[in-house]
Amino acid sequence: MGKPGVFITCDTFADDAESASRDNAMPGVRRSIIKSSEFYKLRGDVKTIRPLVEGVFDNIIDAITTPLTLDEADTAREIKDDDGPDEITITAESFLAAIEELNQQFVEKRWSDGLPFIPPTPERVKWMLSGTTRSPHEVIGRVNPKQGIATIEKIAINAVMAGARPEYLPVIIAAMEALTDEYFDDLHILVSAGSFSLIIVVSGPIAKELNMNSGIGFLGHGWRANNTIGRAVRLATLNIGKMWPGANDMGLTGRVNPHTFYTFAENADLSPWQPYHAGRGFKAKDSTVTVATIGGASPMQNFYGGMIGTWTAEGILDNMVNDIIRTDRGLFMLWGVKGVGQYPGSGVGARNHFIILFPELAAELKNMGYDQKSLQDGVYKRTAVRYEELSPADRRGIQTGIEIGVVPAERKAVFEAALKPGGMVPVLISPENLHFFVAGGAPGCAFSFSYFRLPPYNRIAVMTRLVTGATLTRAGVIEGKNVPYGA
Amino acid sequence: MAGTVKLETMGKPGVFINCTTFDDDAKSASADNGMPTLRRVKISSQDFYKLRGKVETIRPLVEAVFDDIIDALTKPLTPEESNASGGKYEEESTAGVTVTAESYPAAAEEFNSVFLNNRWGDGLPLIPPTEERVKWMLSGTKRKPDEVLGRINPKQGVATIEKIAINAVMAGAKPEYLPVIIAAMEALADEDFDDLHVLASAGSFNLLTVISGPIAREIGMESGIGFMGHGWRANNTIGRAIRLSTLNIGHTWPGKNDMALTGRVSPHTFFTFCEAEDFSAWEPYHASRGFKADDSCVTVGSIHGESQLNHFYGGMIGTWTAEGILDRMVEDLVRTDRRGYFMWGTKGIGKYLGSGGGAMNHMIILFPELVEELKKIGFDQKGLQDEIYKRTSIPYDDLNPAERKSLQTAIELGVIPTDRKAVFEAALKPGGKVPVLISPDNLHFFVAGGAPGCAFSFNYYRIPPYNRTALMTKRITGATLTKAGAV
C-alpha cells in the first residue's frame, strides 16, 4: 500500500520471519533482528529494555530511510522455493548402506522426521497407489505454511516413507483432505509455538479391515495401521507444507507423539452406539476420518475408569462436567474478543471438546438411557453456570460475543434468554462442541482433549471426511469403482 | 503371580482368578515365575468390571465360574500338568531370520511384516539388522558384544551389548549413539531399577531419558526449539533404540503382558533429549549425582502417564519472571503432592517399604533463560532445591487428622528414612511446617529448551512398586567415535 516499513523480530524467529516474508510474496521485507535471549528477559520494564532498543535504534532508522538496493527493488521476478530434483539417486556398497545414506541425506535436507523411512522408489510408490482408484495427479489442496500443493502422488510418496500399506492410503488421503480443506486451519497446528497436535480418528468398517487397534494400548506402539497412518500425515504435512522445527515450525518444546500424532480407531465391536460420524451427517455404514487440532504439550484430561478404583458412569460424568466447567468457565470474558486472525473470536474463547469413552463406560451410559446426542445435551446442560455467578466482565464478554457474531445466529436466542437472573449460561456454545468417540479395551480409561472452537487462522479445526476410492477393502469404495488407477 | 507360585511350592493347591483381558498376561507370568501349569480360572473382563460393584450384580458371574473353581482345586493334576519340569520356556526361536524377495525394497517390506507379526517391531519401519549393519553399529563402542549388562523384565531377558546393537540398528541409530543407548540400558537393567512397572503396568507410564555432558553436542543431539519433538535423528533414534531393546530383550507386547491401557504417549521414542549445550550458568545435572562436570552421562527415570507435563510456562504468551514461575511451581507441587500424604503411612505395594505410593520424585525441565534469571536472584541447583522444599512445606496446623496420622505412621514404619526422621518429627507439632517432599534431593533440575522456552515437569513415585529406584544416572563409557564418553 506504499508505506515503507520494517519488521522487528527476535533471532530465534529470524528464519521463520524470512520464510514468512517469502510465503507472503515479499522476500525483500526489511527486518531488524534482536537477540531472543535479551528481548524476553528485558521486555518487562521500560528501564530494562532501554539499552536493547538503543542498540537497534540506528538499524531501524536505516531500514526505514536507506534507499532500496537493486536486489531489494527487483520484485518482478517470481519467487519459487527450490523444490529440488524430481528424483534422487544414491549409490553405495550395499542396499543397506544406500538406505543409511538416504536416511541421513533426507534428515539433513529436512525431508524426514528423524526416524528411518522406507525409500519412496517409483516401484514402491506405484505399489502404494494401487490402494486407490484416484488419479495420482489429482490435487487435494494446499498445505501451510508454504501452501505446497498436495497431490495424491505426493501423499503416496510420503505414505511409502511412513511405512504404510496401500490399503491405508484412502484413509491417509481422507485425513489430508480435511487438513487441506480451504476452511481448515492447518497453519496453527503445524507452526504455532504451543506445540499443538492432531487427533486422527478412523470410524466405520474400514478400521477393522485395516487391522487398526482400538483395544488395550490403542494409542501406543505396535500397530502398523494406527502408527503409519499418523506418520504419513506427519510426513506429508512436513514435506508438502515445508516446515521444520525451529525454522518455521515454532513448537517450543516439540509435540508429544511427534511422529504419529494421536491416530486410532473407534472400537466398533465393543461400542453400543453408532459410529461418531453418524452424528455428523454421514451414514452409519460409511467409513470416515475425523481430524481435529488439540491443545498443547499436555493435552490429556484423564477422567479415569480403568483398574485402580471402582468407577460408576455417574462418577465419571461428574468428573467430566467439573473439568469442562473448570477449564471453560474462565473463558466467558474472552467471548467478545475480536480475535487473533481475520474471523471474529478466532483463537480465543469457547472450546471444542474431544472425549474418548471406553466401551464399558459407553455401555453403562447406554443403560442409563444415553446415546451420543442425548449425552451431548446432558453434558451441555450440566456444564451451564448460574447467571448470578457470572462477573460483569463475563457478562460483557458474552454480550459482545453475541453482538460481533462469535455466538452464531442460531444460538443467539439461547444465550439472550440465559443472560437474565435465574438463567443458566452454558460454557459451551452448543452441545455439538462435545465430540464423543468410543475407543479402548476392557478395562479402559476415559480422557479428553480440547481446542478453540474458532481457530486463529481459518474457520474450523475439526472435520470429518468420507473415505473413498479404496481398492483393497470393501469399505471406502465409491460404488461401482473398484479398479486401481492405471490398471 | 509370584505369591501364588510360592504358596503352591509350599504344598498348598490353589487357583488364580483372572479376567480375560489379563489371561495372556497371567499365563506369561506363571511361566516367568516357574510354574507354567499353575491352574487359572478366567472371567469375562467386560462382565467383571461392570458387575463387581454389588453382591447382587456379581452373583450370576460367580455362580457361572463356581464349578470351574472347585474343579481346579479338587480334580487331580493331569500327567501334563505334573510333568511341568524341564525348564522349557515358550518356544521362541533364537535364530536369525532370512527373507527372500524380488527386490531389496520388496525384501525390506517382507522383513518389516515378518518382524511385526513376530511382535519384534514397534509399528514403524525398521532398518534390517544384518550382520554387516550390526558390525557397523558395534564400531561405536569398545565394549565386547557378548558383555552382559543385566536383565530386562518381564521375561528377564539377558541384555548384551550385541542385542542392544541389533535393536539400535533397527531403530535407525548411528554407531556414535550406541554408547549413549548402552548407558541407558545399563540403568534399566540395573538390579535396583524397577523396569517392570514402566514396561508392563496398566498406567501407561513412560520414560524420561536425559543426556548430559559434552557427548550430546558431539553426536548432534538437539536441545533448542522443538527439542522434545520430531526431526532430530539422535534424540529420536536413541529413544527408539531403548523402546525396541526393552520390547525385544524383555519380551513385552501391548495387551499381552504390557498392559498399558490407553498406550503411552510418544510411544516410539519416549521423552528423550539432552541438556542445553554451551550453557554455563549451572553445572550439568549429573554433577549433582556424584559425577564430574565434564563427564557425559545418561539419566533414565520412569514418569507418570499421559497428563504428566505440568506446565509452568515461561514461553512467549505473556511476560514472565523467575519469581512468578517459581510461585506456580510451588503451588502445583503442593497441590499434587499433598494428595499423596494418605499413602505415606502404608507399607507399600511391593516388598520395599513405601513402594508405589506416597512421596514423589520430580523431574523439572527449566529453559536456559529462566536458569540465568534464577542464578541472578541467587539460586544454584542446591539452593533452588532447598527453597522449593521449604516453600512447599505445609503448616502442621493446616493438616487434617487423617494426614497427621498417616505421616506419624510413616515415621513409625520407617517409610520416612532415618536421616529425615528428625526433620519430620520436629515438623509434626503445632507451629511446625511439614514438607510434602521427603528431601530436597527429590527435586531434579534439567536445563533444556531454546529461547523462548517453557518450564515443565514430570513426576513419579520416589520408591517404585517393584524395586528400589526408578531414577538412575549412568556414565557413558567405551565410545570410539567421540571424544566424550571414551573412557
Add this chain to the structure above:
Amino acid sequence: MSEKVKLEVLNPRGVVEAKQANAPAPRLTDLAGKRVGLYHNGKPGLDNFFTVFEELLKNKYPTVKTNLIRGSFEITDKDAEAWAPQIDTFVYGVGD
C-alpha cells in the same frame, strides 16, 4: 527367471534362560472339613466376589472353613509363610 534377493537379519530378542519349572501342588480330593484360604489383593470388587463365593462354597460343603486375608498386589513371602499353615487350599483373587 527373476533374481531373488536375500536379506539375512540377526535375532533381536533377549535370551530368556530356561527356568526351573515346577508342577503345582497335588490337589485335595474333597473340600469337606477343609480350610479354604481366600486371598484379596485389595482391588475393588473382590469383596463382593468372595462374599458370593463363600456362600456358594458353604452351601456345597457345610463343614468347610474359610480364611480371607487382604494383602498387597502380590502376597509377600512373610505373609505367605504365615498364612500357609492356616489353610489347606486357596483361591487367589487379583481383581483384574
